Amino acid sequence: MEISEIASELLEKKGVSLIIGYEEKDGIASPCFIKDKDDTKRLVFNEGCFHNLSVYLTRIKEKCAIVAKPCDVKSIIGLIQENQIKRTDVVIIGVACPGLNVKKCKSCPDKNPLIYDYLIGEKIEERAFEDKFSEVIEFEKKDPKERWDYFKNEFSRCIRCYACRQVCPLCYCETCIVDVSIPQWISKANSSSSNFIFHLTRALHLAGRCVGCGECERVCPMNIPLSLLNLKMEHEVFKLFGYTPGKEINAKPPLQEFKKEDYNEFIG
Amino acid sequence: MNLSDKLLKKEKLNDFIEALKKDFSVLVPVKDGELIFFKGLKDGIKPCFDYSIASSHPLKSIFLPQTEELFRFKIKKNEIEILESPINDEKRVVIGARPCEAKGLTIIDKPFLEWEPRDEAYLKRRENTIIISLLCPEPEDTCFCTSLGYNLEDGSDILIVELEDFYYLKVITEKGRDITSSLDKPKEEKEFSILCKKGISLDIKPSFDSPIWKEISQKCLGCGICTYLCPTCYCFDIQDEKNRRFRCWDSCSFSYFTKMATHQPRPEQFQRYRNRVMHKFSYFPERFGEFACVGCGRCIKTCPVGMDITEVIEKSGVRGQGSGVSG
Numbered sequence: 001m002e003i004s005e006i007a008s009e010l011l012e013k014k015g016v017s018l019i020i021g022y023e024e025k026d027g028i029a030s031p032c033f034i035k036d037k038d039d040t041k042r043l044v045f046n047e048g049c050f051h052n053l054s055v056y057l058t059r060i061k062e063k064c065a066i067v068a069k070p071c072d073v074k075s076i077i078g079l080i081q082e083n084q085i086k087r088t089d090v091v092i093i094g095v096a097c098p099g100l101n102v103k104k105c106k107s108c109p110d111k112n113p114l115i116y117d118y119l120i121g122e123k124i125e126e127r128a129f130e131d132k133f134s135e136v137i138e139f140e141k142k143d144p145k146e147r148w149d150y151f152k153n154e155f156s157r158c159i160r161c162y163a164c165r166q167v168c169p170l171c172y173c174e175t176c177i178v179d180v181s182i183p184q185w186i187s188k189a190n191s192s193s194s195n196f197i198f199h200l201t202r203a204l205h206l207a208g209r210c211v212g213c214g215e216c217e218r219v220c221p222m223n224i225p226l227s228l229l230n231l232k233m234e235h236e237v238f239k240l241f242g243y244t245p246g247k248e249i250n251a252k253p254p255l256q257e258f259k260k261e262d263y264n265e266f267i268g
Numbered sequence: 269m270n271l272s273d274k275l276l277k278k279e280k281l282n283d284f285i286e287a288l289k290k291d292f293s294v295l296v297p298v299k300d301g302e303l304i305f306f307k308g309l310k311d312g313i314k315p316c317f318d319y320s321i322a323s324s325h326p327l328k329s330i331f332l333p334q335t336e337e338l339f340r341f342k343i344k345k346n347e348i349e350i351l352e353s354p355i356n357d358e359k360r361v362v363i364g365a366r367p368c369e370a371k372g373l374t375i376i377d378k379p380f381l382e383w384e385p386r387d388e389a390y391l392k393r394r395e396n397t398i399i400i401s402l403l404c405p406e407p408e409d410t411c412f413c414t415s416l417g418y419n420l421e422d423g424s425d426i427l428i429v430e431l432e433d434f435y436y437l438k439v440i441t442e443k444g445r446d447i448t449s450s451l452d453k454p455k456e457e458k459e460f461s462i463l464c465k466k467g468i469s470l471d472i473k474p475s476f477d478s479p480i481w482k483e484i485s486q487k488c489l490g491c492g493i494c495t496y497l498c499p500t501c502y503c504f505d506i507q508d509e510k511n512r513r514f515r516c517w518d519s520c521s522f523s524y525f526t527k528m529a530t531h532q533p534r535p536e537q538f539q540r541y542r543n544r545v546m547h548k549f550s551y552f553p554e555r556f557g558e559f560a561c562v563g564c565g566r567c568i569k570t571c572p573v574g575m576d577i578t579e580v581i582e583k584s585g586v587r588g589q590g591s592g593v594s595g
Contacts, residue, residue, distance in 0.1 A: 030574030
């Protein structure tokens with residue numbers, strides 16, 4: 001079935017009141033919110049649908065259906081794991097995705113959504129992905145000063161527009177540490193040190209949670225390589241806990257639970 | 269004012285810039301990865317004059333820096349000593365700005381210089397800077413400057429048009445005349461224009477009460493890209509840290525913008541987005557007689573979710589009322 005047909009059926013017969021999907025205007029795809037059956041023909045899925053729509057799930061707070069690529073589904077799994085949404089409150093119109101016309105898709109191994117209620121397109125054969133962390137391992141070969149200087153230079157361009165945070169489905173905190181002024185944890189002055197603290201704080205908050213959808217880097221108007229930082233954290237969590245975020249609804253994220261056998265050498 | 273246009277042979281551009289460097293600090297667009305930043309021209313720095321407006325850091329930042337220290341203070345037993353921060357008063361020439369960005373500065377000038385108190389630091393930087401802009405070879409697909417009806421020479425001291433063997437310099441101000449006195453005049457003066465495909469109608473005025481705001485801004489994520497990259501957005505916050513007071517860019521898109529001790533007058537994102545559009549196309553024209561938008565299209569190109577301000581104006585506006593701005 002086409003997305004529009006599924007959407008019509010959901011709105012008409014299945015008690016769904018809102019569909020979060022994509023529409024296209026002047027050749028540019030962007031998120032849209034459909035409430036009326038007559039508007040479902042606006043729904044499309046094409047090469048330009050790279051946005052991760054699951055960011056809207058924690059903002060909308062109503063039962064809805066969502067068009068989701070494999071990477072977006074991983075964010076949805078993360079949100080369910082963290083009790084931000086209920087599986088029963090969201091109908092997933094999963095889309096098999098060969099990779100879209102955008103940089104973030106070049107290194108994405110996921111072709112089929114892990115969970116879904118409807119599937120658009122034929123399942124795509126997944127290829128064994130070489131080493132997912134090769135970019136991180138390569139970067140780690142540089143000496144600490146080189147790595148520090150690299151990120152210092154990258155963060156120096158940051159304009160603190162917080163698009164990385166706003167576009168992130170897992171950055172759902174009602175109040176972000178960087179917005180608090182009493183006490184002022186992170187300076188509002190744009191400097192490479194305060195920018196550094198903001199990005200490192202965000203990376204740590206997302207450790208073991210970021211599913212690597214790549215939206216933060218895609219939207220960054222200053223082209224800061226945020227995915228490298230997030231991938232590094234994912235690698236660390238994988239090495240320490242053998243855990244990959246966004247895979248299993250019933251799995252407990254490592255930073256949310258304690259196991260006796262957890263790595264604890266730092267306690268001494 | 270006797271201002272005549274000038275011609276500069278392409279191979280003489282470097283000499284012209286070198287001569288300027290004797291009296292001025294010269295700022296040029298410089299490529300950093302895929303982005304463009306205005307930087308001081310020093311040895312080893314190569315200017316990039318052929319660039320996309322959408323991928324350039326806003327020119328406003330050299331007049332209204334993202335973070336600017338205002339003063340330092342010392343708290344003593346019964347008094348506070350204020351130490352004014354020095355204002356950078358170096359003489360500068362910017363070469364290679366886009367005309368829309370130069371126009372943007374004339375818009376920021378209004379609240380900063382026409383309203384009391386005048387912003388002395390901003391004034392000094394404006395007075396001490398000569399702007400040589402470069403006419404775009406072609407408008408980009410998100411550009412809509414020509415529909416806004418302003419003169420493309422506004423805000424520039426010189427507007428350069430690239431011809432085959434020459435640069436044609438439209439000399440617009442006395443500041444521009446003074447640095448081009450050694451150049452030849454053209455045989456006859458020419459006019460140039462460009463035409464954007466995109467546009468908004470000057471006949472539309474966005475309506476605060478339009479029921480459409482909620483719908484059109486539902487996808488807005490509330491980041492600060494559109495405001496921070498905008499050539500005319502000038503809102504700032506004032507902060508004290510340790511022993512200094514500084515101002516830094518702020519954005520009406522952010523949820524804490526206008527948050528007060530008692531309440532937040534714009535608690536929902538659609539109200540914040542509406543404010544941005546109303547400010548540009550209604551509140552600002554009511555006070556200053558022109559739009560606070562120059563049609564650079566940067567907000568359209570860089571929006572993470574494809575918000576298009578021209579479409580928003582079309583949908584939220586009331587036709588026939590006029591915007592109070594004529595072309």
